[in-house]
């Protein structure tokens with residue numbers, strides 16, 4: 001079935017992203033997959049883990065409300081067209097991998113194809129039972145022993161028995 005979002009929603013998503021492109025179309029379809037799979041989910045309970053930081057993420061941010069600022073959009077830099085969605089209230093989740101080939105088509109044809117193909121043909125779905133990953137911001141802050149600034153524990157590095165923030169670690173690491 002073709003994309004269920006209204007022409008108006010699609011227009012606004014394109015406006016948010018700045019241009020229409022195949023990547024954004026993939027993101028919009030992934031968002032649609034998420035919203036149809038969790039129709040009753042409280043939007044603030046949705047979590048998305050994206051394995052790419054390309055165009056498609058804007059479609060997901062705009063349409064699902066999972067954003068970096070709210071902490072319910074997590075980027076894992078694997079360079080894959082893959083998105084995992086979780087509903088924190090039920091702990092249900094699944095991972096979508098874009099697995100459709102739109103070979104030989106021009107940009108406009110690719111967009112049309114992505115917008116009109118069945119979701120089940122566009123993505124390979126894998127059930128996840130791990131629950132949503134914890135948001136990094138709930139972890140305790142730590143003080144960098146070099147600059148004294150507070151940083152998230154997950155962003156600290158150990159260097160010769162000291163806890164350092166990433167910029168300070170890079171400085172000593174380069175000198176070493």
Ligand SMILES: [Zn+2]
Nearest residue numbers: 021023024055
């Ligand atoms: Zn784009």
Ligand SMILES: [Zn+2]
Nearest residue numbers: 144147165168
């Ligand atoms: Zn520091």
